[in-house]
Amino acid sequence: MTDVLATRELTLRYADRAVIDGLDLELPAGAVTAIVGPNACGKSTLLRGLSRLLRPSAGVVTLDGADIHRMSARALALRLGLLPQQPITPDAITVEALVRLGRHPHQRMLRPWSAQDQAAVENALRRTGTDALRERPVDRLSGGQRQRVWIALALAQDTDLLLLDEPTTFLDLRHQLEVLDLVADLHETAGRTVVMVLHDLGQAARYADHLVVLHDGRLAAAGAPADVLDADLVAEVFGVDCLVVPDPETGTPLVVPRSRAARHRA
Structure with a gap:
């Protein structure tokens, strides 16, 4: 198993509106x-x-060539973890209890909670900096704390493929970088395949090996950040007049919008 997610002629709709239209990826x-x-x-x-x-x-969406809609829910959950954009927190649940839910795909009727399950939960709490919050109700945490707890749940699931929808939402800059550093660490030390939705182009270029650029439900570009992210693409997709320069820390592409005066002169 190589954890290759792919789409062929994928169309996704809400009612009669196609949001993703014929995507090959x-x-x-x-x-x-x-x-x-x-x-x-x-x-x-x-x-x-x-x-x-x-x-x-x-x-169709495939995982290693197999249609994911033909896989059992448990089989898919053992291979793919997801942090949705706006997860719904069960009422009055504590941090540790929520993170323990990540082990559900690993449970069987005759298999009790194991030391391996607890170790996965402890590791997830530690890596997200939420271990000190374990007894607190999730609905009493700040937005940033809740986001880190949900990431811990996804980590506790212990899959090789992790999907994160805007994982830096609600986080200040320091905690954004902590989450992205965690993603980089999961990739480098555990070989995880990670797919995440981000808004900040500089952060995407700095932390990702591969960029997928969408525009009106279609693929505008895909490839290494240095190969696809340039001023023409940003202008076409985002409608922003900018310079794309090397990041002084990493050398990766950094998008610098032109000043108001420069835009008016243009």
Whole structure:
């Protein structure tokens, strides 16, 4: 198994509106992929389709060549973990109890909670910095704390393929970087394949090996950040006049919008 997610002629709809339209895409295994694009271009819809939360109206999503809609829910959950954009927290549940739900796909009727299950929960709490919050009700945490707890649940699931829909939402800059550093660590030390939706192009270019750029439900570009992210693409997809320069820290593409005066002169 190589954990290759792919789509063929994928169309995803809400009612009579096609949000993703005829998409052919292959996401590289063992890499960090960032899906970027303007608001309402289909980023989160695509992630819902890739995780089987949304059934295609046409086309197919495959995992290592197998149609994910022909796999059992448990078989898919053992291979693919998901952090949705706006997860719903059960009433009055504590942090540790929520993270323990990530072990559900590993449970069987005659298999009790094991030391391996608890170790996975402890590791997830530690890596997300939420271990000190374990007894607190999730609904009493700040937005940033809740986001880290949900990431811990996804980590406790212990899958080789992890989908994250805007994992830095509600987080200040320090915690955004902590989450993205965690993603990089999961990739580098555990070989996880990660697919995440991001808004910040600089962060996407810095942390991702592979970019998928969407525009109006279609693929605008895909490839290594340095190969696809340039001023022409940003102008066409995002409608922003900018310079794309090397990041002084990493050398990866950094998008610098032109000043108001420069835009007016143009």
